[in-house]
Amino acid sequence: MTRAVLEQTIGGDVLAPGDDGYDEARTVWNAMVDRHPRFVVRCSDAADVAAALRYAREHDLEFGIRCGGHGIVGHAVPDGGLMIDLRPMGAVVVDPATRRARVQGGALLGALDVATQEHGLATTAGNVSHTGVGGLTLGGGMGWLARRHGLTCDNVVSFEVVTADGSIVRASAEEHPELFWALRGGGGNFGVVTEFEFVLHPEPGRTIAAEFHYPAAVAAMPMRRWRDLSATAPREATFTATISGQDVAVGLVWVGDPEAGGAAIAELDRELSAVAEPVARVVEPMSYLELQTREDDLEGHTWRRYWKGHYFRALDDELLDLVFERDEPYLPDVSLQAYGGAIADVDDDDTAFSRRDTAFEFVAAARWRDPSEDEARMSAARRYAGAMERFASGAYVNVLGDDGAAGLRRAYSDEKLARLTAVKDAYDPDNVFHLNQNIRPSAR
Template sequence: MTTAIRPSIERKLDGQLLLPGDTGYDESRTVWNGMIARRPRMIIRAASVEDVVTAVRTARELDLEIGVRCGGHSSIGLAVPQDGLMIDLAPLTGVHVDPDRRRAWIQGGALLGVLDQASQRYGLATTAGNVSHTGVGGLTLGGGMGWLARQYGLACDNVASYTMVTADGEVVRASQTERPELFWGLRGGGGNFGIVTEFEFRLHPIGTRTLVAEYTFPLDRAIPALKAWRDLNIEAPREATFTASIGQDNAATLGFVWVGDPQRASRLLHNFQALGTPAATHITEMSYLDLQRREDTVERHSLRRYSKGHYLQQFPDAAIEAFVHRGGSRVGVGLQAYGGAIADVPDEDAAFSHRATLFEFGTGTTWTDPASDAVRIAAARRSAAAMASFAHGVYVNALSDEGAEGVRRAYSPAKLARLIALKDAYDPHNVFHLNQNIQPSTGRDQ
């Protein structure tokens, strides 16, 4: 049936319709997690807002489940619907920067590196994650942590307006003055209400220079070093984002990322002597663009992956010990500091929750052999469970397979009720449910 109606769909498109067997079909359905091998009935590579409208209406006419792909970083492959219609936003990568107004308009299929490169030409930037091949849409709609967040807020705090295609195929705009309730929900509520085809961001004059400080300790000396690192974080300047990680090599790396004039980090570097004597020290100055590309992975769309996360409002000694021991597993764990401008935003201003977070905790593992799936996933779950008693909520973008329980952890009860009401208004039949789903009170129609 799909082949028979192909001409009628293609006549309406500026972009491309891909069916199984077409050149480009397998490439388009391949996402960051190599465990995902689902096969959509059709893929529409949208080259215009009108294509997104056509794709939504086509899916509804054919009663096909909708998946929306931008960067493809969902750990459980939510972009790829089995036997459904995948809307691939990858062709929508246009960006325009107005340096005088300090504004950037970027289409919903762009990756963060596109936004960084366009704005850095003028020494400007906005909070845009830590990995340049992440999609602007998925990151921003869930909140959007990044190296600039302690100075300027989350990515969603820097959005001035959204252009969105609704479940009915209508194109709407949301800002503080236009559809303010939708604007509130898009700032942290994920892809539950529609498909955002353009973001308008506020930019900030950050210059182009950064510094990364890393101090590596053997595991048997990690606990006292982490205690000193935690205490230094209390008074950290907003230019600094503290980080800590333990890899599969059982070495603990503690430090910070500084965005701004590296010379201004000299006092903090001196204070890091309180951590003790590290086995290795790396102090590196680099451009902001290089910082944003630093954690990119060449093999990003081939490895099998599983991850979990928590928000921590405190990091007591017992939590430090649990962090180091990782539930007896050897999977990687990491911490990234919040605070600063993130906490300055009143909690009621956006759907994003848990602004009192001190650190975000993440644990994850990568592998290649499908026979190792169960063992690897169990190890990551043990590591996350070891930190669960210290957790206070979770970042919605860090959720994997937790389902409704995870969504309840991501939002306060009051915000979740407000999000459900917004879902009832914009997507009462839950057309957009391949996400960390806010289920409407009216139920599903699939």
């Protein structure tokens, strides 16, 4: 197994321990992930991906796929294996006439947002610009436009995919339709996506973020009112809530006409203030690009991280009481984000993504710097989120961590798992792609 043989087949760069750029390449978003691949292959095109994949299989090397590196588990970084680094493949090409974007597999959300907003267009993308387009889309893709335009995966027209045998295929509604179905929510189980084609929507890029802050001791009733109002919110509004320490913020993010947004926020303020006066109001008009980058520093790459998440069809009072039981040390921060709208318009059978009847996504996310706190932080997050699991209707596959097969059963129904397994049997019967939230082929 020699580096020279690998370099002869790759148009991009090959990095090994000690090389300039190697440590940067192996460093991902979660600072708990500190692994050392034997090689990092910085791919320049789909042919490089296919060559790297063949090399890994021929030499019995574990391999992982890196784009943004935001996966909480760090599957992209195989210790002693081969990392396929897609980041050199980061181009975004927009056709404003057809309202389509071709996005290479290593692109980050920020590149997609900038390129599309130049033409007054956008498609649903996540909330942190240094997230990879690939991982977000393959798991589903929630963002501020989802209640208007559907999830990121709902806006994919086609995928270019390198499959387990090194073939390069295009998956769409007409070509490889079962693979196309599985890639929209089934994660990285079926191949390496080297190009996405997205449908775009006219979006002038005007947004408002509004937060109303309360001490935790008096926040329960305002949050109940916020929950009730979310059920009838316009699709331009995504209701959000966060709990950090003893600070509770409830509000919404509006993407659309600013006058209508201002009226919706004023109405929310009146309704909340009738229950309890907030200690602070934060209302920020901003561009769509500013909205898409405002959490970049908070979600930076230098923190140790762990999270647990749930989907809820409703936030009943008993569940919210549990959310506010925050007396022990090291409790994680909480975020709640409303679903519904265009997400629920898509029939659940149309894509691998599941649980479209979700009303709210809940994430308990811990971040810290001291490695000595690892077990205490993770245990607290497990206990806190575990107390609410009996109310959950499932979980988002992109938020699964160390959940194994039990996590997959939360993310997909039995029927969906059976269909995904059939696609796995057809495209990856040897489970070559297993460093992921793994859907095993039936023979394994």
